[in-house]
Each structure stands twice: as structure tokens, then as C-alpha cells.
Amino acid sequence: MINIVLFGPPGSGKGTQAQLLIDKFNLKQISTGDLFRYNMKNDTDLGKLAKSYIDKGELVPDQVTIDMLVDELRKPTNTNGFIFDGFPRTAHQTDALENIVKDELGTEISVCLSLVVDDEALVQRLLKRGETSGRTDNYNEEIIRNRIKEYYAKTAEVAELYKNRWQVELFFKWLKQHLKIKRFWGTTENAVRIQIYAAICAYCLVAIIQHDMQLDRSTYEVLQILSIFID
Ligand code: UDP
Ligand code: MG
Secondary structure, eight states, rough: OEEEEEOOOOTSSSSHHHHHHHHTTOOOOEEEEHHHHHHHTOOOHHHHHHHHHHTOOOOOOHHHHHHHHHHHSSOOOOOEEEEEEEOOOOOHHHHHHHHHHHHHOOOOOOOOEEOOOHHHHHHHHHHHHHHHHHHHGGGGHHHHHHHHHHHIIITTHOOOOOOHHHHHHHHHHHHHHHOOOOOOOOOOHHHHHHHHHHHHHHHHHHHHHHHHHHOOOHHHHHHHHHHGGTO
């Protein structure tokens, strides 16, 4: 399963790129913006609530959006994976998505693709879209600028989170292989960190023991013995 987060400011072309990826990889797109618009069109309670934020160019509160996303993910589907278009939009949503994907799908986010477009180009694109889309939040320049402001205030950091998380995760993966840690006994970052420190100490210890005692045994074998402590 491949799960892609398509990230970028309003008007950066997430929907367009999502369509290309869907066709290529047989994925299911989940656009929280489209789900809100569907609810608004059908005048549901959720739609009414969402409209009060969307019309001002503000974000719909986290929990409302997260609950809607979980409902959508629970619908049966036969897909190779998901494209999240326009979600997550806050740091809290980013953490929530990680847990949701784990709990609901038993998998993880494979990659976050970040689309970068100049602010003025965004405004022009959105105004152009507003001519035909009938979307109130694409119509008025003031609302569009507010959407971009919301993006910088609340959403931009999501890209940084994914960037950092992955570096840490790749590093952990590499360490896990090299230090022969079979599995971590805790999932919090701190628990993992402590075990890595322990493993590094063990690694150094083995090197010293091997050298000082002129052991025949390979580092791998010694590590296997020591790994009882970190298993
Ligand atoms: N929105 C939100 N959370 C989401 C998705 C959308 O609050 O997860 C709201 C927000 O007000 C946003 C609007 O819905 O400005 C339109 O979002 P969409 O992703 O459809 O906009 P796009 O970036 O594609 O133009
Ligand atoms: Mg879109």
C-alpha cells in the first residue's frame, strides 16, 4: 500500500496532481475540501458548520475534520493506497493522521509531496478558478489572501514536520540494522532514543572487548549476545 500526502498552499495544484497519481497507481483520493463541499451542497450539519469557516477563508477545526476523515477511511474500498489531498493542514492533524493510518489501515504514510508556488501566482490562479468554480472562497481576493495567511500561520509547518520525521526515521532504521536491534520495546520517541543510546554503548563495548580481549568472535555474534539487554 502506498499512501501519499499531497501538500501545498491553496491553488498549488494538489487536486490536479492527485488526479495524475490516481490514474497511474490506482489510488483513492481523499480530499477533505471536497468532502466539506459535498456536505455543504447537501446542507448537512457538518456542511453548515464547515461553511461558517470556509466562507471566511479559515480552517475548519481539527477535530471536525479528523472525524470526517476517519469516517471516509472506514468506507470499504479496494485500492492500492490513498492520496490525502489538502489534509493534514495543522501539526495536530499531522500527528492524528499518523495514528489514524496506523489504526484504520495498519500501515503508514509513505511519502509527503510538497508543491511550491509563488504567492502572487496562487492569488491569480485562485481568482481564475473563482470565475468558474462557483466557490465562494475563490471569489474574493480578500478571502483568498486570508486563506494564504492561514496557510502560513497553521499549515506550512506540516512540511517541516514530515521532513524532520523522515530524517529521524531513516536514521533509526539505519541504526536498527547496524546495531542489530530486533525491535523497540516502546514506541515513543524517547523510548526509542534511549534504546539507541543503549545499543550504541553496547556496540562500543563490544568493540573494546573484542580489541582488548582479542576475541575471535565476530562483532555480530558479540552483539547478538549483548542485544539480550536491548531486545
Ligand atoms: N478546509 C479545511 N480543512 C481541510 C480541508 C479544507 O479547513 O482539511 C477548508 C479551508 O477553509 C479551505 C477550504 O476548506 O480554505 C478549501 O479547501 P480545499 O482543500 O478544497 O482548497 P484548495 O487548496 O484545493 O483550493
Ligand atoms: Mg483542492
